[in-house]
Amino acid sequence: MDLSGKLILVTGASGGLGREIASQIEARGGYALRTSGGECDISVAEDRSVITQLVVDHGGIDGVVFASGVVGFGAHGGIPQGSVQRLIDVNTVGPLELTNDLLPHLRDGGSIVFITGAVVDFTTAGMAAYTAAKAGLSAACPVLRRELRSRKINVIDARPPHTETGLATRAVYGEAPKMKQGLEPAVVAKRIVDAMVNDENELAPVVFGE
DSSP, rough: OOOOOOOEEEEEETSHHHHHHHHHHHHHHHHEEEETTOOOTSHHHHHHHHHHHHHTTTTOOEEEEEEOOOOOOTTTTTTOTTHHHHHHHHIIIHHHHHHHHHGEEEEEEEEEEEEGGGGSOOTTTTTTTHHHHHHHHHHHHHHHHHHHHGGTEEEEEEOOOBBBBSSSGGSSSOOOOOOOOOBHHHHHHHHHHHHHHHHHEEEEEGGGGG
């Protein structure tokens, strides 16, 4: 996928990783249509409608990167009521619902990127709900890829290891465990945008250097 002149929607573009991805797209001659969680919550139907209308107003898009998300930390038995639902709504339901809304306005030959994360591959105590939400989204990727094959729309499942985006400090519940230094957002963003350009479709943690 040649990004030159292409319009790519980036959700969560105010976050550490989303901002870097948008910048990488523009550095390669593309245009980033940015939305942020402060403006539009993709788990809310009305906000998804606003995003879809924005895409329509721009005449359609050539790709979408789902860089928005929320996290929570804590073992089951002590998680605040409603928090599991929140993680699933934002990390699984929102991206799949918005993809459904956007597909009629996504040009053939485009790209969809879901940032699921290394939790899909590695068991991490205290993150069962977050892992379930991200794993559900990851499981949808090969199915969507098959459904969209005739339109030559690539679906990328990006599973980077812990990245220093600050997300862990804004958890829906609990406190992040002590973790080793994460990857720099710029490094992860570059690898994801490379995958868009090269039509890769699965980025396991190891391809990010771990």
